[in-house]
Amino acid sequence: MFNITQMFVLFWFRKSQAKSEELLRKNDPNYDTLGFICCRVTIQGESVEIGNVHIECRKSQWDANTQQIMGKSPEIKRHNKRLAEVKVKLERIFDMLQIDYEHVAPSLVKDFFTEKRLFRFTIQQLISEYFKDKQVDVKEGRITQDTVDVQKNYSNNLIQYLQDENLLSRLPRSYDGNIVAGFRRYLLEIKGFGKPHTYKHTVWLKSLFKHSLNEKRLRMNPIEKYPIGSDNTKIDTTHITVEQLSQLALFDFYDLARKGFIAEQTAKTCDLERDAFVFNCFSGMHHVDYKNKAFRVESYKGDLFLKGTRQKTQEEFMVKLLEPAQAIFTKYGGQIINLPIKSNQKRNATLKQIAVLVGIPVVLSTKIARKTFADIALNELLMDIQDVAVCLGLKNSRYLKHYARIREKRLAAKMRSWNDILKFA
Structure with missing residues (x-):
């Protein structure tokens, strides 16, 4: 025993x-x-x-x-x-x-x-204690489990790098800029990650040491002064146009099946995923909120409004459902539970296939749907920036730059002619 x-x-x-x-x-x-x-x-x-x-x-x-x-x-x-x-x-x-x-x-x-004696934590122990703290944050609603899961992937890659370089037994207090730089090179060259993804790893590594210092698991932060810069990439606001969205919404995948180009099951899969994608192009929801069905649809003076709370930020969002979104909602019996769902990975795989079949020269993903909504709201509907932020459930309108940018069409509609100004001078 x-x-x-x-x-x-x-x-x-x-x-x-x-x-x-x-x-x-x-x-x-x-x-x-x-x-x-x-x-x-x-x-x-x-x-x-x-x-x-x-x-x-x-x-x-x-x-x-x-x-x-x-x-x-x-x-x-x-x-x-x-x-x-x-x-x-x-x-x-x-x-x-x-x-x-x-x-x-x-x-x-x-x-x-009472700290009369102090532990000499290994890097694995620091990581273990860090995630115990993060689970408390999840329980108290300060962060989401999805955020923790992403950070665990960062930690796994760090441990793998340290193992490959025979650095795993090295005490955290002896870390320096060379280890951080080596980790960055490992992610870029060995793992083949892009600069933005690599940047997120190094930001997490610095936050791990900062948190460990705050919790007195370290006497000093050896990588505090090591600069990690920025990801040095232009913000990606890729979206599909109004014409492409209309083309996608009306596309008949079953016609391709009848003509023998794709299987019947493939047509069904594409039809379901197209509906989910188009619905989110008009709702602006994040994939997690859509997948968890963490929203409701309510009627207001003859219009349908979609409302919910973002899991990531706990910010409320609200948007009026335009005709294409209403048509999809009706197609599935006007019941949220009936709207088609898949995992993010499976959705993105199907969306790439859909883009090829429909002839849309964009690598479609769940993020593209949210960015398409932002672009339409900002540049086609000419909604105020703060209103668009509310629809997306953003904490602040300054985060809108990650979803859409102001285009010429908006400025052309917003800016008056000089001659018109003179008339009222």
Whole structure:
């Protein structure tokens, strides 16, 4: 049988020893005394006091059974969150100490918790602790799981690079610009990544070290001053034109099947994916929000409005559905659940095939649909920039530059003739 050692964390209420509090308790036996929350850890029957965790409350507020302060005020919520953080930190320290020590004494846990002694983290341990923190952020709604999953891919590529270069055993404190530059070359030359994707990897690497320093897992950040520049690429606002979108919306894939150019199943797949793509060209939704069906369709004065909250930013979005989008919605019974969905990878693979079949000289993707919406709203419908940002669920209109740019058509319609200005001068 395995002998699994456990550590128990206990929080408890300690009365204040201030003379004023002692006097109040002496004069009134029912006085709700003020006190502090303290902590102790126990391992195999051996205990040690961690001490005051710097949280003050009344005795009546402390619930020893739930190990929480009772109440719903913002201050109490912050206190309970602090208690949870202390418990998690102690448990992490205990887990890591068990790797290096056959027996972990409570006093050893205390030394590392109070930072009398410090860990010498490996890069893999830094990454592991980093993602434990990020899962807390996901749970509390600060970031999405998709963001964490992308960052895990960055970390996997970093570990692979360090393994290939026999650098995995090197302590993080000895990292320098050469390692960061080597990682960048590895991504560009060995992995074949583009500059933007490589840039995101190096940004994440720097954030890993910065976060580790903030959490006191490192005494200093050895790559803090290493410049990573920018991705040096022009913002890609590729979209399809109104003519191309109309051509795609009306294209009959089943006619190609009847003529023997493609299989019946291929026609069905393309028809479904075309509908999803065109719908998003008129809704502007991100693939994740569309796939999760995290939106609703409501009627307002005879028009249909699509509304939802972006998973990535938690920003609300809202857009009026124009006729082609309404037609697709009706085609699927006016039910959101019936709209066709696929994974992002499978959608993009089918969209490339569709572009060839329809004769559209653009490498179609889910991102192209969102950028097409932005271009139509900005340059065809001449909507205000802030309104377009609201439709896309952006936090700020300045992020709109990543989706569309102002074209001549908008300026031609917006800018009046000089002669017209003179008439009213």
